[in-house]
Amino acid sequence: MYLIPKSHPRAKSLYIREKLVKGFDGGVVAKEGLMAHGRGEAFDYLLGEKTSKYAQNAIRAAASSLVSAKYPVISVNGNVAALCPREIVKLARIVNAKIEVNLFYTNQKRKETIVKVLKKSGAKEVLGTDSKSSRRILGLDSVRRVVDSNGIYKADVVVVPLEDGDRTIALKKMGKKVITFDLNPLSRTAKTADITIVDNVVRAINRLISECKKSKIRKIPYNNKKNLAGTVLEIKKNLSRRMPHA
Numbered sequence: 002m003y004l005i006p007k008s009h010p011r012a013k014s015l016y017i018r019e020k021l022v023k024g025f026d027g028g029v030v031a032k033e034g035l036m037a038h039g040r041g042e043a044f045d046y047l048l049g050e051k052t053s054k055y056a057q058n059a060i061r062a063a064a065s066s067l068v069s070a071k072y073p074v075i076s077v078n079g080n081v082a083a084l085c086p087r088e089i090v091k092l093a094r095i096v097n098a099k100i101e102v103n104l105f106y107t108n109q110k111r112k113e114t115i116v117k118v119l120k121k122s123g124a125k126e127v128l129g130t131d132s133k134s135s136r137r138i139l140g141l142d143s144v145r146r147v148v149d150s151n152g153i154y155k156a157d158v159v160v161v162p163l164e165d166g167d168r169t170i171a172l173k174k175m176g177k178k179v180i181t182f183d184l185n186p187l188s189r190t191a192k193t194a195d196i197t198i199v200d201n202v203v204r205a206i207n208r209l210i211s212e213c214k215k216s217k218i219r220k221i222p223y224n225n226k227k228n229l230a231g232t233v234l235e236i237k238k239n240l241s242r243r244m245p246h247a
């Protein structure tokens with residue numbers, strides 16, 4: 002890793018970036034994952050690189066859905082495996098969820114590398130690499146349509162962090178509840194999911210873990226569209242606050 006001085010004004014953001022680069026060098030992150038991260042960084046900047054009250058609302062709603070789910074599954078891609086593998090394993094343990102590797106830019110070798118990373122982080126079981134238990138999601142053209150019959154296929158609640166849009170619609174058509182982390186409140190996934198946590202997954206996942214620990218099985222009133230609209234207004238406010246005045 003490059004030496005990033007702690008005193009650097011953007012040290013935290015640069016550390017996160019290095020995790021992605023390390024993930025790419027280790028065969029975990031797709032090339033395109035580096036670009037996806039750049040897009041996320043830009044939105045994070047506009048959000049003030051902090052968890053908004055809207056993100057916290059979504060986190061609470063997500064925790065309530067996860068603790069009351071019958072068969073929750075967390076879908077992991079290259080970026081998520083590079084950014085927060087231990088936290089994914091911790092979250093899965095707390096809510097008794099399955100973990101499944103499901104990639105957009107799929108290849109078996111990268112899948113297996115990601116499984117190794119997750120196992121090294123404490124996962125006992127990771128689904129998504131066994132062709133004998135694979136099933137297809139109807140109405141989805143990307144290779145992400147191939148899922149595990151004991152994982153995403155069977156789930157009632159699916160967490161799809163850093164999604165690229167095509168799968169959320171298909172999962173919803175299958176009657177599943179979809180929770181996502183997406184720094185872009187305007188993305189297709191953000192707008193289609195049932196619960197969108199507009200925050201950096203690196204920050205928000207620990208908050209989600211804490212909420213799941215305290216969450217009781219009860220329904221929380223939550224409206225994703227209203228919450229997203231609030232987030233966009235928050236960006237607008239941030240922009241006016243930070244606008245240089247001539």
Ligand code: PTJ
Pocket residue numbers: 030031033034035036037038039040041042044078079080084103104105106107163164165166182183184185188200201202203
């Ligand atoms: O590992 P693979 O093959 O499954 O590929 C994963 C990527 C992320 C490359 C793939 O799913 C993709 O191309 O995604 P997109 O379309 O770029 O969408 C990713 C979304 O995640 C964008 O809306 C980004 O703003 C957002 N994002 C990026 N980094 C973060 C993030 N959201 C939360 N936390 C982040 N750290």
